[in-house]
Amino acid sequence: ATHHWNGLDVAVRSLRPSSYKNYLVKLVRPSPNKHFSHGPRYACVLLTRLRIGTCSLNFSLFTRKLVNSPFCSCGFRCESVTHYLLHCPNYNQPRLSLLGNLQDLVGANIDLKTLPDSALTQLLLRGLPTLTLELNCNVMSLTQLYIADTKRFHID
Numbered sequence: 001a002t003h004h005w006n007g008l009d010v011a012v013r014s015l016r017p018s019s020y021k022n023y024l025v026k027l028v029r030p031s032p033n034k035h036f037s038h039g040p041r042y043a044c045v046l047l048t049r050l051r052i053g054t055c056s057l058n059f060s061l062f063t064r065k066l067v068n069s070p071f072c073s074c075g076f077r078c079e080s081v082t083h084y085l086l087h088c089p090n091y092n093q094p095r096l097s098l099l100g101n102l103q104d105l106v107g108a109n110i111d112l113k114t115l116p117d118s119a120l121t122q123l124l125l126r127g128l129p130t131l132t133l134e135l136n137c138n139v140m141s142l143t144q145l146y147i148a149d150t151k152r153f154h155i156d
Contacts, residue, residue, distance in 0.1 A: 053081070
């Protein structure tokens, strides 16, 4: 440990303990993506829950032993995030709007029809590091609008 401490820059070693802690936290924790907090708070919360797997989709509830079945109300065997966003027939109309608007947004840079499901799901949930902050914010807005239009999640 002493070797590592002595290897630090003198300016870092002379920091007050609270400043040193902040310095270490910045090294360990990546900075949050600014577009993750774009939009109304509850919409951001829902999107985060989808992103981290703690949403109220049946597959997520089933893996946490909160429901007896992962089945979707459409009859598909697994109501996963990808199923909800890309395949569930219950939400075909909102999805057509989402994907059409998304294709218009990203233009010729990305052909959504050729993206694998996993990549398209990640684009909808996280954006892309190659897109500008403004474009990523717009992607989040479109995904949030889809979530609202499906009425799958609601406040009791």
